Amino acid sequence: MKNYFLLEILTEELPVSYIKPAVLFLKDNFINFLKENEIEFNEIKEFFTPRRIGIFINGLPEKRKVKFIEIQGPPKNIAFLKEGILSEQGKGFLKANKAKEKDIIIKKINEKEYIFVKKKIGGESLKKLISQFLPNIIRNIPFPKRMKISENLTFARPIHSICLLFNNQIIKFKIDNIKSSNFTYPHRDKSFKKIKIKNAKEYFDILRKNGVIALYEEREKIFYQNLKKILKKIDAQIIEEKELIFEMLNICEYPSLILCEFKKDYLSLPKEIIITGLKNYLHSLAVFKDNKLLPYFIVVINKPFLKDKKAINEIKNWYEKACEARLEDAKYYFNEDLKKPLEELIEEEKKVIWIEDLGSLYDKTERLVALTKIIKEDEDLKKIAYLSKTDLLTNMVREKEFTSLQGKMGGIYGKYFNYPQIICDALYEQYEDLPKTIYGAYLTIVDRIDNINASFIKGEIPKGSYDPFGLKKQADNIINTIVYHNLDINLKNLINADLELFWQLKVNFDIEKIEREVSSFFKERLELYIQEKGYSYDIARAITKIIWWNPKSAVKRCEYLKRLKAEKKEDYEKIVIGQKRVRNILKEVNLENLDINENLLIKEEERELLKYRKEIAKDYEEALNKEDYEKALNYLLSLRPYIDKFFDNVFVMDENLDIRNNRLKILKSLKDIFDKYCDFSECVI
Amino acid sequence: MKKKHFQDILLTLQYFWSKEGCLIYSPYNSEVGAGTFNPATFFKVLDEKPWRVCYPEPSKRPRDGRYCQNPLRVQQYWQLQVILKPAPQNIQEIYLKSLEAIGINLKNNDIKFIEDDWESPTLGAWGVGWQVELNGIEITQFTYFQQMGGLDLKVIPVEITYGLERIAMFLQGVFSIFQIEWNKDFTWGDVYFQNEEEFSFFNFQEVLPEEYLKLFNFYEKEAKRLLEKGLVYPGYDYVIKCSHIFNLLEARGVISVSERVNYIKRVRDLAKLAALKYLEKTSTF
Numbered sequence: 001m002k003n004y005f006l007l008e009i010l011t012e013e014l015p016v017s018y019i020k021p022a023v024l025f026l027k028d029n030f031i032n033f034l035k036e037n038e039i040e041f042n043e044i045k046e047f048f049t050p051r052r053i054g055i056f057i058n059g060l061p062e063k064r065k066v067k068f069i070e071i072q073g074p075p076k077n078i079a080f081l082k083e084g085i086l087s088e089q090g091k092g093f094l095k096a097n098k099a100k101e102k103d104i105i106i107k108k109i110n111e112k113e114y115i116f117v118k119k120k121i122g123g124e125s126l127k128k129l130i131s132q133f134l135p136n137i138i139r140n141i142p143f144p145k146r147m148k149i150s151e152n153l154t155f156a157r158p159i160h161s162i163c164l165l166f167n168n169q170i171i172k173f174k175i176d177n178i179k180s181s182n183f184t185y186p187h188r189d190k191s192f193k194k195i196k197i198k199n200a201k202e203y204f205d206i207l208r209k210n211g212v213i214a215l216y217e218e219r220e221k222i223f224y225q226n227l228k229k230i231l232k233k234i235d236a237q238i239i240e241e242k243e244l245i246f247e248m249l250n251i252c253e254y255p256s257l258i259l260c261e262f263k264k265d266y267l268s269l270p271k272e273i274i275i276t277g278l279k280n281y282l283h284s285l286a287v288f289k290d291n292k293l294l295p296y297f298i299v300v301i302n303k304p305f306l307k308d309k310k311a312i313n314e315i316k317n318w319y320e321k322a323c324e325a326r327l328e329d330a331k332y333y334f335n336e337d338l339k340k341p342l343e344e345l346i347e348e349e350k351k352v353i354w355i356e357d358l359g360s361l362y363d364k365t366e367r368l369v370a371l372t373k374i375i376k377e378d379e380d381l382k383k384i385a386y387l388s389k390t391d392l393l394t395n396m397v398r399e400k401e402f403t404s405l406q407g408k409m410g411g412i413y414g415k416y417f418n419y420p421q422i423i424c425d426a427l428y429e430q431y432e433d434l435p436k437t438i439y440g441a442y443l444t445i446v447d448r449i450d451n452i453n454a455s456f457i458k459g460e461i462p463k464g465s466y467d468p469f470g471l472k473k474q475a476d477n478i479i480n481t482i483v484y485h486n487l488d489i490n491l492k493n494l495i496n497a498d499l500e501l502f503w504q505l506k507v508n509f510d511i512e513k514i515e516r517e518v519s520s521f522f523k524e525r526l527e528l529y530i531q532e533k534g535y536s537y538d539i540a541r542a543i544t545k546i547i548w549w550n551p552k553s554a555v556k557r558c559e560y561l562k563r564l565k566a567e568k569k570e571d572y573e574k575i576v577i578g579q580k581r582v583r584n585i586l587k588e589v590n591l592e593n594l595d596i597n598e599n600l601l602i603k604e605e606e607r608e609l610l611k612y613r614k615e616i617a618k619d620y621e622e623a624l625n626k627e628d629y630e631k632a633l634n635y636l637l638s639l640r641p642y643i644d645k646f647f648d649n650v651f652v653m654d655e656n657l658d659i660r661n662n663r664l665k666i667l668k669s670l671k672d673i674f675d676k677y678c679d680f681s682e683c684v685i
Numbered sequence: 686m687k688k689k690h691f692q693d694i695l696l697t698l699q700y701f702w703s704k705e706g707c708l709i710y711s712p713y714n715s716e717v718g719a720g721t722f723n724p725a726t727f728f729k730v731l732d733e734k735p736w737r738v739c740y741p742e743p744s745k746r747p748r749d750g751r752y753c754q755n756p757l758r759v760q761q762y763w764q765l766q767v768i769l770k771p772a773p774q775n776i777q778e779i780y781l782k783s784l785e786a787i788g789i790n791l792k793n794n795d796i797k798f799i800e801d802d803w804e805s806p807t808l809g810a811w812g813v814g815w816q817v818e819l820n821g822i823e824i825t826q827f828t829y830f831q832q833m834g835g836l837d838l839k840v841i842p843v844e845i846t847y848g849l850e851r852i853a854m855f856l857q858g859v860f861s862i863f864q865i866e867w868n869k870d871f872t873w874g875d876v877y878f879q880n881e882e883e884f885s886f887f888n889f890q891e892v893l894p895e896e897y898l899k900l901f902n903f904y905e906k907e908a909k910r911l912l913e914k915g916l917v918y919p920g921y922d923y924v925i926k927c928s929h930i931f932n933l934l935e936a937r938g939v940i941s942v943s944e945r946v947n948y949i950k951r952v953r954d955l956a957k958l959a960a961l962k963y964l965e966k967t968s969t970f
Contacts, residue, residue, distance in 0.1 A: 012798070013797075013799075014800075015800035016800065017800075145802060146813075147813045147829050147831055148831060149841075156813075157829075158829075160774070189791070189792050192778045251797055283799075299821065303795060306793065308793065311790075311793035311794075314794075314820075315793075315794060315795050318819070318820030318821060319820055319821040321822075321860055322820065325757050328755075332755075351941035
């Protein structure tokens with residue numbers, strides 16, 4: 001079937017970050033729509049430029065397939081009053097399905113007779129189906145921010161035309177005042193007048209001739225060919241930055257590249273500043289040779305038809321002047337900032353609100369100092385914590401285009417102020433997902449814990465895909481950093497100490513509630529983290545339930561538990577079954593105290609079990625503390641014969657209440673010792 | 686081609702927009718930070734009646750002064766403000782043609798509309814739109830207003846704000862605001878050098894913190910008093926004054942970051958009140 005379908009929504013320039021989610025939303029909805037209607041097709045592709053988003057499909061049928069289905073109605077004896085006379089229910093069923101009495105068939109299900117009607121579905125033309133389905137989809141395209149187009153329509157930017165074609169025919173539909181059509185607009189350098197698309201299949205060709213490359217992959221190809229030539233000419237490289245290149249390719253409908261230069265003097269500025277300035281002010285790429293920055297940059301211009309060298313040179317001159325103005329500003333900020341060591345900014349933090357109602361930036365800094373002290377008492381670490389937020393007050397980071405340099409600027413200025421390397425590194429990498437230095441890791445862990453606590457106090461709790469402050473990612477980074485660096489960190493202590501400090505600020509919140517919520521949030525994240533490492537969900541749960549606050553230990557325990565399961569399956573299952581049983585018995589029981597009365601131990605098996613348990617308790621715990629989990633599990637396994645004998649010979653629910661309770665206490669003590677490793681009853685066998 | 690003087694650009698653009706049906710208006714007779722503060726924008730976009738206006742607005746940004754030491758930063762520069770309500774469908778095209786009218790060849794220059802959603806926390810206003818970049822230099826702010834004075838707008842206007850100095854530098858091929866030729870006899874520097882230098886001193890060093898704080902409080906009170914009485918235009922004058930005093934105090938460095946939020950909110954509350962009172966009154970006329 002050689003049918004072609006085209007949807008193009010032509011708008012005024014869309015924000016770069018809006019384009020892809022919008023077009024993928026359209027595509028997903030089209031795919032679902034085609035699936036639901038059992039419509040086959042060869043290929044569906046999305047296309048987009050700053051001014052247009054759309055979908056192209058080929059290989060669609062003209063009509064939806066015709067199909068007969070049988071719809072089940074009420075039992076025959078209810079549908080008919082007597083033979084040949086329909087009841088109200090029977091009539092209602094026919095009416096609801098737009099069927100007539102002659103369409104009724106009778107079928108037996110489980111010996112009972114029901115009425116059915118045969119119904120024809122499908123056969124509608126695709127044009128009709130699409131024109132019905134499309135308006136709502138277009139209205140519901142998700143945009144982070146919308147504008148009012150009219151009383152009844154909001155969108156990211158004004159819509160100018162909607163080209164909607166099935167081969168050479170317009171699929172008629174209307175959204176607000178915009179009617180579908182068979183025209184679009186060319187690149188603005190070509191003309192402001194509309195052009196006709198005679199047939200959907202000619203769309204990409206017509207646009208190409210009119211200065212527009214509608215397919216992203218094609219723009220990308222042109223871009224890289226261009227780039228390669230330029231880089232070869234000056235024998236240099238770029239650092240692939242996907243996000244920037246995506247931006248460059250989506251602020252133009254046709255990408256041409258120009259190589260520009262800036263004055264060598266600016267190379268005395270830290271390279272991070274130049275790269276960020278080029279990126280954020282001029283949407284342009286920095287150029288390197290052997291990792292050293294060169295005084296060049298590459299800009300993208302939206303000029304499909306411009307060949308005049310003189311004009312291109314003029315454009316280049318202006319970009320270079322724009323660049324110089326920006327670098328001059330950056331240099332000004334940089335030199336201003338160097339006049340004041342970072343320590344002097346700590347005091348100024350007092351005047352800066354960190355989060356409304358949650359104190360100043362200085363309060364935050366003090367919390368970070370206190371928390372890092374819990375991890376390790378060390379002068380350098382203390383200084384790191386004190387300096388960690390000072391760069392937020394520098395001229396550079398306060399400038400909108402350079403805020404992304406937060407942290408990095410602390411490290412860079414630190415070097416100029418001759419702070420030890422260990423301090424500079426930690427400051428520099430504090431916002432990275434996975435800091436490479438240990439002190440950097442400590443800082444990011446406490447900083448992120450503090451962020452998470454603050455958000456929970458504010459009631460900003462992630463739910464489903466709602467996570468505006470990226471708390472999930474922050475928690476995941478904490479966990480990963482701890483595991484990667486093999487750090488002994490007790491999250492629970494840090495979270496509680498931090499909440500305590502918020503409390504001292506006289507922030508009004510239910511400290512126990514927040515503690516519970518943050519803990520279960522971390523538990524959840526760790527569980528997922530462990531699963532992503534390739535462990536099954538039940539093992540992840542069994543472990544995190546017991547030791548969520550120590551990710552490093554949790555991951556190791558998983559490994560040994562997994563091994564046990566694989567290597568000693570029978571033992572593993574026995575333990576799990578045993579622990580499930582114990583848990584069940586104890587579920588309904590309320591023990592007043594846990595002191596086992598030795599005088600009530602009547603049976604030998606009780607005494608033996610208890611004796612052995614006591615014997616290994618200390619060594620077992622020592623093994624756990626030393627993270628010798630193989631040994632720890634072996635101690636648990638060695639309990640088995642005693643436990644088996646106990647259950648075989650001792651009846652727990654003795655008639656004598658004292659004896660019964662004493663035995664329940666033995667079980668409880670058993671459960672406790674197993675629980676020190678994990679909650680085996682969560683494991684699935 | 687004959688060199689475009691600063692005043693030619695201004696006159697050409699005004700002529701261009703007058704042909705688009707704009708009322709050619711004047712700058713406001715009070716210190717403002719942007720053309721948006723002019724009642725011809727602030728009040729006139731609130732109601733549903735059509736409105737087209739074009740006016741220049743020398744805008745004061747006390748913090749941007751550099752004692753004439755930086756060729757690209759000054760504490761007062763010229764905006765040309767255009768408001769079209771409702772926004773015409775082909776407004777981008779009209780705008781581009783206005784650039785052509787002042788001698789910018791569209792085909793030989795790289796012009797991009799780059800996302801930049803404008804907002805003014807002091808005016809309780811926001812919109813969506815772009816900054817227009819000409820060969821990497823921002824020359825225009827282009828905004829579809831959505832809210833003004835904290836009120837949702839029923840009819841969406843477009844605001845086009847040209848940075849006249851930036852455009853003049855481009856057209857004249859100079860790289861310093863001070864060297865812009867105003868007409869054949871005078872440069873921008875001839876007109877403003879002394880002004881810039883003195884205002885830099887004033888803004889950064891001579892604003893009297895305590896006295897100006899008192900002024901802010903007084904103007905705030907006065908704005909409320911007049912607005913409550915239904916004297917909308919006189920009341921709004923004091924809202925503008927509050928905003929300007931706040932800008933001066935900020936440049937003087939006497940407003941901490943935390944206080945800043947608070948001051949902005951106080952001005953915004955006044956702006957909201959002014960907007961409400963304006964609508965109340967115009968709907969009863």
